[in-house]
Amino acid sequence: MQQLLNGVFLGSIYALFAIGFTLVFGILDRLNLAHPAVFAAAAFIGIELVTLGGVSIWLAIPLVAGIGALLGLVIERVAFRPLRGRPDAHFAGLISSIGLAGMIIALLLWRYGPDTRRFPADAFPATTFEVAGARVTLLQVAILAISILLMVGLTWLVARTRLGRAMRAVAENPRAATVLGIDVDRVTATTFALSSALGAVAGALFAMNVNSAQLGMGAAIELKGLAVIIVGGMGSLPGALVGGLLLGLAEVFAVQYIGSSWRDLVAFGMLFLLLVVRPQGLFGSRRVREV
Amino acid sequence: MNRSTVTALAVSSALALALTACGGEDGGDAGGDAGGGATGGEAGGLTGTGTGEDCTIEEPVPVGAALSLTGAAASYGESQQKGLELAAAELAEVGGVTYDLVIEDDQTDPRQGITVFEQLTEDSSVVIGPTLSNGAFQAQPIAQEAGVPVLAISNTAAGITAQGDYIFRVSLTEAQVIPQTVAKATEAYGLEDVVVMYSNDDAFTESGYEVFSSALEEEGVTVSETLTFSKADTDFRALLTEAKAAEPDALVVSGLIEAAIPLVTQARELGIDVPIIGGNGFNNPKLMADGGDAAEGVVVGAAWNSSSEGELNTAFIEAFEAEHGAQPDQFAAQAYTGLKVIDAAVRAGCSGEREDIKAGLAGIADVDTVLGTLSINAERDAEHEAVVQVVENGSFTVLD
Numbered sequence: 001m002q003q004l005l006n007g008v009f010l011g012s013i014y015a016l017f018a019i020g021f022t023l024v025f026g027i028l029d030r031l032n033l034a035h036p037a038v039f040a041a042a043a044f045i046g047i048e049l050v051t052l053g054g055v056s057i058w059l060a061i062p063l064v065a066g067i068g069a070l071l072g073l074v075i076e077r078v079a080f081r082p083l084r085g086r087p088d089a090h091f092a093g094l095i096s097s098i099g100l101a102g103m104i105i106a107l108l109l110w111r112y113g114p115d116t117r118r119f120p121a122d123a124f125p126a127t128t129f130e131v132a133g134a135r136v137t138l139l140q141v142a143i144l145a146i147s148i149l150l151m152v153g154l155t156w157l158v159a160r161t162r163l164g165r166a167m168r169a170v171a172e173n174p175r176a177a178t179v180l181g182i183d184v185d186r187v188t189a190t191t192f193a194l195s196s197a198l199g200a201v202a203g204a205l206f207a208m209n210v211n212s213a214q215l216g217m218g219a220a221i222e223l224k225g226l227a228v229i230i231v232g233g234m235g236s237l238p239g240a241l242v243g244g245l246l247l248g249l250a251e252v253f254a255v256q257y258i259g260s261s262w263r264d265l266v267a268f269g270m271l272f273l274l275l276v277v278r279p280q281g282l283f284g285s286r287r288v289r290e291v
Numbered sequence: 292m293n294r295s296t297v298t299a300l301a302v303s304s305a306l307a308l309a310l311t312a313c314g315g316e317d318g319g320d321a322g323g324d325a326g327g328g329a330t331g332g333e334a335g336g337l338t339g340t341g342t343g344e345d346c347t348i349e350e351p352v353p354v355g356a357a358l359s360l361t362g363a364a365a366s367y368g369e370s371q372q373k374g375l376e377l378a379a380a381e382l383a384e385v386g387g388v389t390y391d392l393v394i395e396d397d398q399t400d401p402r403q404g405i406t407v408f409e410q411l412t413e414d415s416s417v418v419i420g421p422t423l424s425n426g427a428f429q430a431q432p433i434a435q436e437a438g439v440p441v442l443a444i445s446n447t448a449a450g451i452t453a454q455g456d457y458i459f460r461v462s463l464t465e466a467q468v469i470p471q472t473v474a475k476a477t478e479a480y481g482l483e484d485v486v487v488m489y490s491n492d493d494a495f496t497e498s499g500y501e502v503f504s505s506a507l508e509e510e511g512v513t514v515s516e517t518l519t520f521s522k523a524d525t526d527f528r529a530l531l532t533e534a535k536a537a538e539p540d541a542l543v544v545s546g547l548i549e550a551a552i553p554l555v556t557q558a559r560e561l562g563i564d565v566p567i568i569g570g571n572g573f574n575n576p577k578l579m580a581d582g583g584d585a586a587e588g589v590v591v592g593a594a595w596n597s598s599s600e601g602e603l604n605t606a607f608i609e610a611f612e613a614e615h616g617a618q619p620d621q622f623a624a625q626a627y628t629g630l631k632v633i634d635a636a637v638r639a640g641c642s643g644e645r646e647d648i649k650a651g652l653a654g655i656a657d658v659d660t661v662l663g664t665l666s667i668n669a670e671r672d673a674e675h676e677a678v679v680q681v682v683e684n685g686s687f688t689v690l691d
Contacts, residue, residue: 002535002561003533006528006532010526010528113361113365114361114363114365115365116549116552118581121583126560128560135560135561135562137560210526211525211552211557212525212553214525216523217525220523251529255530256529256532260518260530261491261519263529
């Protein structure tokens with residue numbers, strides 16, 4: 001039971017990270033590899049807000065989301081927009097976002113140094129519950145709730161709102177969207193801002209959950225985030241959530257039943273098998289959209 | 292571009308990430324040939340007159356230090372720098388022999404360590420460092436080949452001094468400290484079975500694990516489960532749940548401080564209240580500063596007893612606090628000792644020449660230091676008593 005919950009909570013962090021990742025990836029078909037850098041930056045900025053600024057954790061999270069959104073706008077403006085006219089814009093954007101990620105990490109190193117940082121011990125109430133013999137912290141419950149809420153909210157936003165329709169139109173065909181009177185640049189920028197805000201929230205929560213923030217934390221989760229969105233199905237928000245949970249559970253049960261040394265092998269092996277059986281991913285549509 | 296191309300890109304970049312993660316860590320050349328009498332530098336000025344305390348050497352003796360001032364081991368390197376600078380300042384006041392201390396940063400990168408060693412061995416009579424054993428294995432052969440004595444001040448892995456006859460160390464090895472820790476903890480807590488956890492992708496923690504497991508066997512303690520993790524891991528809840536299910540008398544962990552803090556906090560959070568016995572990586576005041584209450588009951592063997600009442604030790608702590616406004620840690624104490632031991636070696640032959648320092652280091656016996664009475668044995672390793680500490684009320688106290 002404890003392991004099941006461990007898996008769910010671990011997975012919900014993967015999911016939160018992947019949801020932001022897949023928003024840009026799935027809707028704009030752009031792979032934004034600066035996303036992990038935003039994840040790390042948010043953790044460090046969040047810690048500074050709480051320790052130096054004396055901001056409460058409940059205020060720090062929306063603030064971090066706002067800073068993340070700003071970073072998203074910068075990423076779009078600097079790494080993607082100048083390249084959008086190129087025939088290889090997708091690939092060029094991927095490379096330029098790696099470059100930007102390197103710059104963000106270098107700035108963090110300059111600002112905060114190489115040391116691991118932490119939220120102060122009393123930043124988040126250390127309440128624990130006993131659920132069927134397993135221990136759960138309030139923080140873990142909050143993370144799970146935030147992940148599900150954001151996933152539901154985003155799905156609704158993409159499917160039902162005017163902005164969501166505009167996003168999908170841009171994804172379908174940017175030129176046609178322009179003809180229909182949609183401001184493609186604005187929609188693209190909004191999507192980036194949303195995506196990075198989610199990545200930022202994930203970063204801050206992750207740092208709290210494991211009681212440490214390192215410069216390499218984004219790089220460590222990047223691979224898992226990519227795996228999660230591919231398994232979940234490209235651009236599928238529920239897919240990212242379910243994929244994240246699956247990966248978390250797979251890791252935890254690999255530890256329990258097979259051995260801790262085999263964790264990554266088993267977890268990624270399972271995801272790989274799943275892809276062989278269902279190449280389009282769990283929630284991916286079979287039809288390949290030609291853009 | 293259609294979607295499958297994007298997928299392929301994503302998969303390939305994921306693969307690239309996986310590949311870079313696996314890189315690095317190739318063994319490096321084991322030992323070089325002894326460099327012969329390649330005493331470089333401007334001879335003459337470095338040999339002095341008199342012996343021991345009266346020794347007077349005209350020119351300052353050049354001492355190089357390769358420390359990790361940035362990167363993952365920066366917290367250790369900074370302490371070492373403070374310890375060395377304090378020792379250099381004190382030695383300058385003694386007079387007779389002065390030291391020209393040059394500290395370079397290896398960025399916690401073995402490749403950078405090689406570059407730094409190449410640079411330092413050109414001018415220095417003796418080189419201190421590097422901070423981590425990983426880097427030492429790669430960099431030391433350069434000094435060995437150039438015939439420059441090296442004094443390791445923090446490396447605890449086995450085989451450091453086996454690289455050549457110019458390599459010495461003042462730090463106790465894990466193999467010296469851990470058996471004493473395990474014996475003491477077994478006695479104090481009546482351990483019968485334990486769970487062992489270690490990161491299996493780091494040379495230092497892996498060698499620590501091997502020493503732990505043989506020491507546990509020696510004490511007749513059963514290991515009910517062995518769990519491995521990666522040095523980059525921060526979420527240990529799955530492993531700790533496994534550990535908890537085994538209901539051990541203690542957790543035995545070989546990991547670096549970066550892993551130690553989240554591991555200890557998460558263990559307490561899951562309700563594991565047994566003692567946690569750590570390797571040298573746990574021997575860091577940060578554990579209490581960042582781990583808070585969770586650090587209570589962590590047992591660590593150490594080379595330096597911070598609460599020792601010895602005259603040298605209290606004077607060192609006082610001077611360090613006055614200079615830096617903070618308590619020294621073991622890394623600072625060992626670095627401080629390192630330069631003092633070099634001074635003893637220089638004064639023994641009253642010469643700052645490389646060959647004479649080498650002979651002096653080999654002859655170090657029963658020197659009073661802040662670490663206790665220290666000798667260098669035939670394997671060029673230091674010998675002195677270790678101390679077993681437990682965290683109580685937020686600070687290390689001697690376990691008995």
